[in-house]
Each structure stands twice: as structure tokens, then as C-alpha cells.
Amino acid sequence: DASAKVIDGKSVAKQIREEIAAEVSRMKDEIGVVPGLAVILVGDRKDSATYVRNKKKACESVGINSFEVHLPEDSSEQEVLNAISGFNDDPSVHGILVQLPLPSHMKEQNILNAVTIEKDVDGFHPLNIGRLAMRGREPLFVPCTPKGCIELLHRYGVEIKGKRAVVIGRSNIVGMPAALLLQREDATVSIVHSRTKNPEEITRQADIIISAVGQPNMVRGSWIKPGAVIIDVGINPVEDATSPRGYRLVGDICYEEACKIASAITPVPGGVGPMTIAMLLSNTLSAAKRAYNLQ
Amino acid sequence: DASAKVIDGKSVAKQIREEIAAEVSRMKDEIGVVPGLAVILVGDRKDSATYVRNKKKACESVGINSFEVHLPEDSSEQEVLNAISGFNDDPSVHGILVQLPLPSHMKEQNILNAVTIEKDVDGFHPLNIGRLAMRGREPLFVPCTPKGCIELLHRYGVEIKGKRAVVIGRSNIVGMPAALLLQREDATVSIVHSRTKNPEEITRQADIIISAVGQPNMVRGSWIKPGAVIIDVGINPVEDATSPRGYRLVGDICYEEACKIASAITPVPGGVGPMTIAMLLSNTLSAAKRAYNLQ
Ligand SMILES: NC(=O)C1=CN([C@@H]2O[C@H](COP(=O)(O)OP(=O)(O)OC[C@H]3O[C@@H](n4cnc5c(N)ncnc54)[C@H](OP(=O)(O)O)[C@@H]3O)[C@@H](O)[C@H]2O)C=CC1
Ligand SMILES: NC(=O)C1=CN([C@@H]2O[C@H](COP(=O)(O)OP(=O)(O)OC[C@H]3O[C@@H](n4cnc5c(N)ncnc54)[C@H](OP(=O)(O)O)[C@@H]3O)[C@@H](O)[C@H]2O)C=CC1
Numbered sequence: 001d002a003s004a005k006v007i008d009g010k011s012v013a014k015q016i017r018e019e020i021a022a023e024v025s026r027m028k029d030e031i032g033v034v035p036g037l038a039v040i041l042v043g044d045r046k047d048s049a050t051y052v053r054n055k056k057k058a059c060e061s062v063g064i065n066s067f068e069v070h071l072p073e074d075s076s077e078q079e080v081l082n083a084i085s086g087f088n089d090d091p092s093v094h095g096i097l098v099q100l101p102l103p104s105h106m107k108e109q110n111i112l113n114a115v116t117i118e119k120d121v122d123g124f125h126p127l128n129i130g131r132l133a134m135r136g137r138e139p140l141f142v143p144c145t146p147k148g149c150i151e152l153l154h155r156y157g158v159e160i161k162g163k164r165a166v167v168i169g170r171s172n173i174v175g176m177p178a179a180l181l182l183q184r185e186d187a188t189v190s191i192v193h194s195r196t197k198n199p200e201e202i203t204r205q206a207d208i209i210i211s212a213v214g215q216p217n218m219v220r221g222s223w224i225k226p227g228a229v230i231i232d233v234g235i236n237p238v239e240d241a242t243s244p245r246g247y248r249l250v251g252d253i254c255y256e257e258a259c260k261i262a263s264a265i266t267p268v269p270g271g272v273g274p275m276t277i278a279m280l281l282s283n284t285l286s287a288a289k290r291a292y293n294l295q
Numbered sequence: 296d297a298s299a300k301v302i303d304g305k306s307v308a309k310q311i312r313e314e315i316a317a318e319v320s321r322m323k324d325e326i327g328v329v330p331g332l333a334v335i336l337v338g339d340r341k342d343s344a345t346y347v348r349n350k351k352k353a354c355e356s357v358g359i360n361s362f363e364v365h366l367p368e369d370s371s372e373q374e375v376l377n378a379i380s381g382f383n384d385d386p387s388v389h390g391i392l393v394q395l396p397l398p399s400h401m402k403e404q405n406i407l408n409a410v411t412i413e414k415d416v417d418g419f420h421p422l423n424i425g426r427l428a429m430r431g432r433e434p435l436f437v438p439c440t441p442k443g444c445i446e447l448l449h450r451y452g453v454e455i456k457g458k459r460a461v462v463i464g465r466s467n468i469v470g471m472p473a474a475l476l477l478q479r480e481d482a483t484v485s486i487v488h489s490r491t492k493n494p495e496e497i498t499r500q501a502d503i504i505i506s507a508v509g510q511p512n513m514v515r516g517s518w519i520k521p522g523a524v525i526i527d528v529g530i531n532p533v534e535d536a537t538s539p540r541g542y543r544l545v546g547d548i549c550y551e552e553a554c555k556i557a558s559a560i561t562p563v564p565g566g567v568g569p570m571t572i573a574m575l576l577s578n579t580l581s582a583a584k585r586a587y588n589l590q
Contacts (some may be wrong), residue, residue, distance in 0.1 A: 041377065109432070126432055130425030133475070134467045137404070137421055162490050164497075170478065172429045180428070183465065183486060187499065190485035191478060195457050202459075 005156075005264040007231070009148070012155050013274035018283050027285075027294065028063070034063040035288035037095045037280070038087040042080060042106070042168035043073035045244065048099050055097070058277045064284055067093060077106050088116040094291055095121035095284035115125070118290070121283040123147075132180045134215065141283045141292075146178035148275025149210050149231045155224050156264060158208065158229050161186040166190045166198065168219065168252065174212035174233055182208070199223070211252040214267040221257030230258055230265040233272045300451075300559040302526070306444070307450050308569035315576050316357040317533045319361070320588065321357070322580075330583035332390045332416065332512035332575070333382040335560040337375060337401070338368035343394050350392070356403045359579055362388060363584075372401050373506045376409050382529070390416035390579035397433055416578040418470065425584055427475045435585075436578045443570025444505050445480070449479045451559060452501065453524050456481040463494065463499035463547065465515065469507035494518070506547040516552030525553055527561040528567045 026035050037059050041052045052068065052168055059066040067090075069083045079103075087093045096119045102108050117125050123141035124133075131137040142150075154158060165187040169175035175191065183189045187208065192199045203209060203223040211219055212233035224230070234252030251268035258265055268274055324331050329381035336347045347363065354361040362385075365380045375397075377433050384387045389443040391414045397403055412420050418427075437445075448455060460482040464470035470486065478484045482503065487494045498518040500503060507516055507528035521523070529547030544565035553560055561567055585588055 093483055117588050120404055127422045128425065128427050130423065131419030133424050133471060135465070135471075136467070162492050164492075170430070172431070176430075177429060186488070186490040188485065188487060188491040190483065192483060193481070195481040196483040197457050197459075283309030 004259040004262040007266045007273040010274045013278040018280040024063040036093045037284045038067040038093045039097045042071045043098045084114045094288040104157045143177045144279035145276045147279045163207040167207040167210045171210035217254040219253045224261045227263045230262045299554040302561045305569045306567040308573040309574040330493045331388045331522045332579045333362040334392045336394045337366045341405040344393040379409045389583035417541045438472045440571045440575035442574040458502040460503040464503045464507035512549040514548045519556045522558045
């Protein structure tokens, strides 16, 4: 008796990638420029290597050039800064991404701040976040995951203005910018976090829920107002003996309960995940367009 | 039958000014430096002239040097930028303030962005707002009015962590940064604005209300949870034939009703107003200390 519409991030992301591919080829035809994304990977984390590989593949699939610098785990901060500085100055690179986490001997803030704001396609620079928070200012880039969440709401025709929205989680990369984006679109936003005393009661008031917590199945059916729209950012491995890998991925939302109460919900996987990479491509395209004053 | 404690901004501000005066004189004794605040006033608005005069007087009262440039209404943007640039380079100036509003032929954003971030004692620079929004980052300056609100909560021993807070209004200079500050202190924050559909219902859930709307007596007794703490930023003139000026100032909160329900409330005037100037002095002192690596 599931009644919620499934918000199909995978297919929306595919559509967006097709749109981007068309724009990229138009740009190449019209001014002979191909957008370029540079990724800096430090160390040998397997998951990070996978993410970087996926990003490169996604670039290829839409015709964006990808560049990579892979530095050893024991590199100095200065070596990373040098790599960034090279890409900052390289006119064929329009977006720069430092794959996190960095080795623990490096100060993340120093490294991220070194990316020139015009190429900061992650949108994590504080100047960018400040513009996102301020009325009348425009960020250069909207951080990819929260941008993907809002894009899903838009593409599924979910009205945001005047609605109650609850964002669960307030990280710099997902929860906080997601709340700012909903607020820019005139939702009435409440932010729930680990110090919130009655998360269930507050969440139950929401017409729109965006959850970015990292707790498998935390949000139960009883937390959800009938008819609410749910965007589940969480990606959490849980043990599963029936799966060949021994685990499977679930969101922050208890999907089986939620899909009976919500009017629409993103699955995990196949919801927000594919949108994040699509938004990275979109930000890289925007950066290239901006560099040439297009559109 | 008023039972709410009055949060006496006037007396707290006085105490803070005494603390600042002591610090200023210690600084002068120890390193021979006197903090300096520069104010740029453009045009002949009477209210702006009054604000600037009050700020200069407040500086004098604590031993901070004040500098002023007063430019005519028909100045060019470039002339204002030149004045800012002069103060940016002047080592005896530690804080720079551009009195708003500017004449309509100037672009506020261009002018405010010209103030070097180390001297932006208003804290309105987007880089600063971004740092305020981000966990693990520290703003150089916290905007004066919201800083004054939180300081009142602190000095009256109001616990913020884990409490429900509602901020009514989301302007760049008051509401939005106030919400970010409450969030930094682990309140669960909701932001109410002109597009919010059920402001009364949401506000009634708050343990702490900060209102910065500009609507006289908008928040009625029925909006308030018994025992809530109320910070009323609003300063609204209402007609009053019994007053010699023909009007008097009231807040956004209907004080007569609120004081019977809240546990503590700021009066208008004499609440947040005096705190704003005290925080400007505090930010100027911090700027000077930072310039000399003190404390
Ligand atoms: N789909 C995608 O592309 C992406 C998915 N993710 C996934 O999203 C999730 C969140 O990621 P991220 O934002 O980086 O995580 P963080 O760990 O940085 O932030 C988690 C947030 O959740 C809050 N929180 C933790 N426990 C609770 C609780 N019991 N109740 C309410 N709030 C709680 C924390 O509160 P506090 O601030 O008080 O500590 C914090 O704000 C993860 O599962 C991650 O894998 C992340 C990025 C991209
Ligand atoms: N004590 C002090 O030192 C200071 C006092 N003030 C006073 O504080 C008040 C607010 O100032 P400021 O922030 O600059 O004002 P702005 O006009 O810039 O912002 C007002 C905010 O209130 C919201 N709002 C307007 N009407 C309603 C409504 N009916 N219900 C809910 N929200 C509403 C607006 O929403 P939306 O964004 O949707 O338009 C907006 O976010 C004023 O009275 C001002 O005089 C200001 C600065 C310093």
C-alpha cells in the first residue's frame, strides 16, 4: 500500500546530463571552448579513488575535459597548494575539486581556501556561502548536493514558497546550505540537529523534509506529516547477509514506513546520489560559460 | 500582573561600555595604541546624522578615537570609494562604518565591499557572513545588532543550547545573522518571514523569540509560549498625541500582553537599541586588538 510517488533521481540526473552534453557541444561549436574540471586526490583511500573515477567518467559522458593530479599520502600541504595554484592559472580548467577527506596532517581549510573562487565548483568557499545566506546576493556556485535536492523538488513541481520545511542535519556541505536554499525560495525553515530535543514533533510539521544525518532509518513513519515530500540525502551502509557485499545502502528515512505516508520520496540509492554528480557537471559548465561571458 | 523580568539593555550596555573603556585604557598604557573608528556619512538625512553623532559620542565616552568623513548627497561612488580607501590604509583607523542608507544613485554592494574585511566592524561582508554560517569557521566580526541580542541572553543567563528559538524577520543585518548565531549555540532555530503562513503557531513553540520585523505590536500574547524569553529588535514609531513629538516608539511585540506571559522581555526603547552601539564599540576594540595581536 505504498502511495508515495518515487522521486527518481537517477532518471532526472540522466536528463540533466543530456542537457549539459548539448550545452557543452554548443559551446564547443560556437566558441571552440571545452569546459574542464580538475580533481586533486591525495592519498590512497579506496572510496576517494572510486569517487574521483566516477567524476571523471561523468565528465567524459557529457564531453567535459577532466584533469587529475594524484599526490601521495605523505605529500606536504605546499605540494597540494602548488597543484591548486597550477589549476587556478590554467585557462583550460574551469572547475577545481579537492577530494575530501585530506590526510590528517593537512589543514583542510588552508587547502580549500586556495581554490580561486571562480573555479570553486563545490561552492564551499565561505564567501560563496555568505552570498547564499544573504538576500540580494548571488553565490557563484551552489554546493552540489543541496543544489541537487532543490533541483529534484523543482523538476517534480513541488511548491516551496510558503511551505514549512525541516532540514535534519546542518553540515557545511549539505544541511546548512540546503536550509539556506529553501529559505531563499521562501519556505519557512527549521533546522534539526543532534542537540534538538523533540526532532519528531518538529519534523512532523514539515511539508518538505530534507534529511542529511547519516543515521540509518532514523526518521520513522510517525515523524512524517501525511502528504509530505521527502528528500533523503543519507547514504548509510547496513549489514545485509543476503547481499553479495555483506551490506546494503539505506537512507536516513525508514523508506518502508515513509512511502505509505509521504506524497513523494527519494529512494536510496538512486535519489540524491546521482544528482550530486550531475550538479558538479552543471557547476563546471556554468564556470566555463562565466569565464567567457556566455549567456 | 506583569510577571516577566525586564531585560535592561540600557544598563547592560552601560556595563559593557565600562568594560570597554577599561580595556581601551589598558591598551593605551601597554602599547600606546588608541582604537579608532571611522564613519562615512553621505548626504543630509537627519536620522543618519543623528546616528553618526550618537556613534561618535559613544566612542568618546569609552576613549575610542572617532574619525568622520561627510560627503555631499551628490558625491560620486568613486568619491566614497576614495574615502574608504583612505581609511583602509590608515593605521590609526581600526574600524570603518558606512552609514546606510546611501543615496539612491550609489550601489550599496560596491561600497560595502570596498571596506577591508579586517576593518568591517559592521560584519556585513559576505565572507564574514559565510564564516558565521559555517561550523568550524570564525567570523572576524559579528554584526552588531544580533550580537547585542545574544549578549543580552548571555548576560541574563538564558540557556540557548537545545532550546527552540524562533527568529521573526530574515534581513541581512538582523534576522538572518541572529538565526545563525542561535544555531551556532545549538538552539533549534525556525525562521519566520513575510511568506510564512502560520507565524503565530510556529512562534508559540519558541522558548526564545527574537523579533526583527518592523511591524508595531505584531506579536500578540497568543503567539507566546508561557515562560518564553523575548528579544524585541523592532523600533517602530506609532502616533501618540500625548507625546510632545506626536509619536512614540514601540517594538514588534505587544509589550502589555507579552509581559504577562513571557519570563523575560526587552523593552522598546531601552532594550536592544543601546546594545547595538555597545557592540560596535566592542567590535572596534577587537579590531584594534587583532591589528596588534593582543590577547
Ligand atoms: N547523496 C549524496 O551525494 C551525499 C550524501 N551524503 C550523506 O548524507 C549524510 C550526511 O552527510 P554530512 O552532512 O556530510 O554529515 P555530517 O556528519 O557532516 O553531518 C551530520 C549532521 O546530522 C546531525 N545529526 C547527527 N545525529 C543526529 C540525530 N540523531 N538527530 C538529528 N541530527 C543528527 C549532526 O548534528 P550536529 O551538527 O549537532 O552534530 C550534523 O549536523 C551521510 O549519510 C552522507 O553519507 C553526504 C554528501 C553527499
Ligand atoms: N535595535 C536596533 O539597534 C535596530 C533595530 N532595527 C529595527 O528592527 C526592525 C527590523 O529591521 P530590519 O531587519 O532592518 O528590517 P527589514 O525590513 O530589512 O526586514 C524585515 C523582515 O521582517 C519580515 N517581515 C515583514 N513583515 C512581516 C510579517 N507580517 N510577518 C513576518 N515577517 C515579516 C520581512 O520578511 P521578508 O524577508 O519575507 O520580506 C523581513 O525579513 C525595524 O523595526 C528596525 O527599525 C533594525 C536594526 C537595528
